[in-house]
Amino acid sequence: MKRIAAFVLSAILLSVLPLPSSDAQQIQVSSKLNPQIEKIVSEISAKNIEDIIRKLVSFGTRHTLSTQDDPKRGIGAAARWIKSEMDRYSQESGGRLQVANDEFIQPVTPRFPRETKLINIVATLPGTQAESKDRIYVVSGHYDSICSPFSDTECDAPGASDDASGTAAVMEMARVMSKYQFDATIVFMTVPGEEQGLLGAHHWAEEAKKKGLNIAAMFTNDIIGNTLGGNGVRDNRRVRLFSEGVPTTETEAEARARQSVGGENDGPSRQLARYIKEVGERYLNNFEVTLVYRRDRYGRGGDHNAFLQQGFPAVRFTEPNEDFTRQHQRVREENGIKYGDVFEMVDPAYVAQVARINAIAMASMALAPAPPSGVRFKTGRQEYDTTVAWQPNKEPDVAGYRIVWRETYQPFWLRSIEVGNVAEYVMKSLSKDDYFFAVQAVDKDGNASVTSFPRSGQGRR
Ligand SMILES: [Zn+2]
Structure with a gap:
């Protein structure tokens, strides 16, 4: 009831107030909550996540070049334990979650001194709708850790926040979400070699590209555990979400078209980031997803880069205030300062809150139809209305489409209209010269796809 009232109120405000520009005033394009997603949110457990992080820390080091044979210490023991836990989740799901080791031999690189077997642990929850099961969503964390100097494969490297936290989030999502069904396929992945050049992620993303897999989105969770920053700020109410605006794999022709009509702020990864914020905050109303309009922090990278390089949309979650005396450090105390990425x-x-945001967005996308393809403006001619057109979706449960729009200078979609089950629509008195438009497909239960932005160059004279 409260929600409906708020929605009506926001609709009224929308019609009489100037459009908002700040983050806090982002308008939600739908108020509908899916009961299945609400259950998933309630089942994600901070206690389970704590137990997983403590266990991962207990392996002493998870350096990618540490021992693989010791039963208790090193990356081999950690990988076997993650696999056994994922196998247990698989059993609890009645075998629907399919767990496999993606093993490969990593050759020597400037940052990786000896040929070594690496293991990505990959748990796949196949989609249940024929038209959607080839559409794949990947959520990942890296289970390797590191201390300084980076070449020391023996020193204690607890890697509690970097990145036992992300690994635990992915594992807890796999446990909870594998008890539910989704139209599209979800892959829960934990990878090694991140600290030596995103090795595990590169291998899996390259193979996915070679196999022609449709990776519709990838999230990496990397350093999502620490709520007290080295700057003294404590903040447990938000998470940063990094996304690139212009695609890494943009071609020269696409660049020329974009330079003509804009869209620097509207690449597929940016659409994905806006979607995560919109759906995530709709379910977790005491938590903020702070969008950062860049690929990653200065001089830093993450496993999403490996997917961006293959042309897949990908984003990175990271805590709001990092503590650099903790990351990649040897555990010690020096001049009264504690170093090391310890559980405490x-x-x-x-x-758990960050895992919930991930799960909400993953579930929303995997329950929804695919983003409409072929979104374009019907004509490039000068006109006072805008005709938006797209290819009809194939899924049998599509109920219709939603067009969202905003002024070109706004950071978020601010207005929306449900246009029914059609393949084109005329936006009266709105010129494509002055607004950005995008289209979502919506199913009978109200599950909406990520927004599709018109391809650069379409509608250009
Ligand atoms: Zn990391």
């Missing part, structure tokens, strides 16, 4: 710095309740 991690806030499991916070990690």
Whole structure:
């Protein structure tokens, strides 16, 4: 009831107030909640996440070049334990979650001194709708850790926030979500070699590209555990979400078209980031997803880069205030300062909130139809209305389409209209010269796809 009232109120405000520009005033394009997603949110457990992080820390080091044979210490023991836990989730799901080791031999690189077997642990929950099961969503964390100097494969590297936190979020999502059904396929992945050049992620993303897999989105969760920053700020109410605006794989022709009509702020990864914020905050109303309009922090990278390089939309979650005396450090105390990425710095309740945001967005996308393809403006001629057109979706449960729009200078979609089950629509008195438009497909239960932005160059004279 409260929600309906708020929605009506926001609709009224929308019609009489100037359009908002700040983050806090982002308008939600739908108020509908899916009961299945609400259950998933309630089942993600901070206690389970705490237990997983403690266990991962207990392996002493998870350096990618550490021992693979010791039963208790090193990356081999950690990988076997993650696999056994994922196998248990698979059993609990009645075998629907399919767990496999993606093993490969990593050759020597400037940052990786000896040929070594690496293992991505990959748990796949196949989609249940024929038209959607080839559409794949990937959520990942890296289970390797590192201390300084980076070449030391023996020193304690607890890697509690970097990145036992992300690994735990992915594992808890796999446990909870594998008890439910989704139209599209979800892959829960934990990877090694991130610290030596995103090795595990590169291998899997390259193979996916070679196999022609449709990776519709990828999230990496990397450093999502620490709520007290090195700057003294404590913040457990938000997470940063990094996304690139212009695609890494943009071609020269696409660049020329974009330079003509704009869209620097509207690449597929940016659409994905806006979607995560919109659906995530709709379910977790005491938590903010702070969008950062860049690929990653200065001089830093993450496993999403490996997917961006293959042309797949990908984003990165990271805590709001990092503590650099903790990351990649040898565990020690020096001049009264504690160094090392130890468990005590991690806030499991916070990690659970970030896992919930991930799960909400993953579930929303995997329940929804695919984003409409072929979105374009019907004509490039000068005119006072805008005709938006797209290819009809194939899924049998599509109920219709939603067009969203905003002024070109706004950071978020601010207005929306449900246009019914059609393949084109005339936006009266709105010129494509002055607004950005995008289209979502919506199913009978109200599950909406990520927004599709008109391809650069379409509608250009
Ligand atoms: Zn990391």
